[in-house]
Amino acid sequence: MTRAEFGGELRRRRLRQGLTLGQLAALVHYSRSHLSKIENGHKTPSVQLSRKCDAVLSAGGELHALAAEFSRPERDSGPGLLARENVYLQWNLHLRSDGSGAFEVGEVGTPTVTELPRSAAPSADTLPGLAALFEETKRLGRTSSPSLVLPMAITQAHVAISAAGQSAGRDQRHLLRHAARTAEFAGWMAQEGGDDRGSLWWTDHAVALSSAAGDDDMTSYALVRRAVVSLYRGDSSATTGPTEKVLNDGTIHPRIRWLAALGAAQGYAIGLDHTGAMRALETAAGLYEQAYRLEGGAHLGPSALHGRPLLIEAWCQYDLGNLAAAAALFERAMSRPLPSNRDHARFGTRRALVHAALGDPDRASELIGPLLDVVCSVDSATIRTDLRDFARTITRFRGHRGSHDIQSALMAALTKR
Incomplete structure (x- = not known):
């Protein structure tokens, strides 16, 4: 599909709807000259414009799909850290499964500054202490760069795993469960840092830890997390597939199914499937009360649920091309x-x-x-x-x-x- 072919299809659908170029421009909030260049194959349509044109022209996702090949992922660029003074040194921390390790300063292979001994058997205060540190790390993650938070999460996950290796029975299961949640959080921070591959690795690691602890919730939630990664890549089917799998399993925790329903709604919305998006939002509304009631204690997903359904619905309406509805929903959801x-x-x-x-x-x-x-x-x-x-x-x-x-x-x- 070339730009000229896309432009021709856009013109054909516009004329079939009986719209002038100016009328279409007013409906999608782009200039008439910009649309003219696209119809004549002189300009590449953006993903956002193709979605709007598809919605206005009732193309059922077909017009948007034609433009998908023109979308190119953008890469962030920026200066690296400049080590202007001696305080900006490279640190290397090598951690082993038994808790031992080595801390080096400078290039890899330089003399060790600190040797870390093997982990001792954890005390009764180990898990509460790790949990308190994790809560503070999550709080910091809500306000700070993932580059600050991710190293803390990785180290905490390793410490919990090492402590679990020196434990047995119930204590071991609880430590592994905590390690799984820390690893899942590391995956989220990796995604926020722009590292999708790392995000998926940490999510898979969280599943392995959770399975070792006898906790199946993480396996289901991992499907939702993978769907979120696909969502930001603009892949509708890879978003809706895993989330629908979770939704169709009534044995899964209501909070996870609720998050899956919201994810599915967004997946359908980027695919311009209005019916699917509204159905998923309706399912999410039916699960919300149970998810809210079970919000306390250790949980997976967002720390707070208030306002999230409206915010997700607003974004779905934007992706579906219903801009006025999206604006009204955002005003309601962000009134506090x-x-x-x-x-x-x-x-x-x-x-x-x-x-x-x-x-x-x-x-x-x-x-x-x-x-x-x-x-x-x-x-x-x-x-x-x-x-x-x-x-x-x-x-x-x-x-x-x-x-x-x-x-x-x-x-x-x-x-x-």
Whole structure:
């Protein structure tokens, strides 16, 4: 499929609907000249535009599918850490399964600074202490860059595994279960850092640890986590397949099935399957009460559930091309502060993107401006995906004062540190 062939198909479907080029431009909030260049094969359609045209022209996903091959994953670039002084040294920590290891400073193979002895048998305070550290690490993960948090999670997972190796029976199972949840969190931080391969490795490792502990919840949740990775790659079928598998198993924990339903809704939405998305959201609504009731204690997935169903529904409506509905849902869902900086940055960026797509640069700039410092602090690859969409969308209003004022801060937030 070439650009010219896509443009011809877009023109054919537009004319079949009885729309002029100007009328279609108004419906999708793009300029008439931009659409003309696409129809004439002089410009490549973006994924966002193909979705909007597909929704407006009732193409059932076919038009969007034609444009999928033009989509190219973007790579973040940015300067590495400059070791300007001696405090910026390379550290190497080698950890063995029995807890022993070595700490080196400088290049690999330099003399060891500290030898780590083999782990002793854990005490009664080991698991509570590890749990307290993990809670603080998760709290930090809601406000800080994954590059700060991931090394802590990896080390904590290793310590828990080593302690489990020196235990037996119930204590061993509890330590392995804790290690599994720490490993799953490491996988999430890896994804937030832009490392999908590492994210999937840690998720699989969490499943192995959880299975050794006799806990099957992680196996089901891992399917949801894998689906989320596929979601950010724009792969609808690889998102809906695993989540539907979880949804169809009534023996799985309600919280995990609820998260699967929300994931499935998003998967159907990026595939422009309105019926599937609405059905999944309805299923999620039916599971919400059980998920909320079982929220306390150790759990998998987001720390807080409040407002999440509306936020996910709002984003589904955006992907389906229903911009006004998405904007209204975001206003309702974000009428009070979200529980973490990471959620605030993620959904706040999406809210601003919806208004930019609606052709309202004033509101979009007003919303995104105060968020950019937060986006920088959480340093999330997945949030930058949405922020890049915002940057591309707001460039349609180059002469607008508000979009010009945020340009410098926007470019800084888009750069991976």
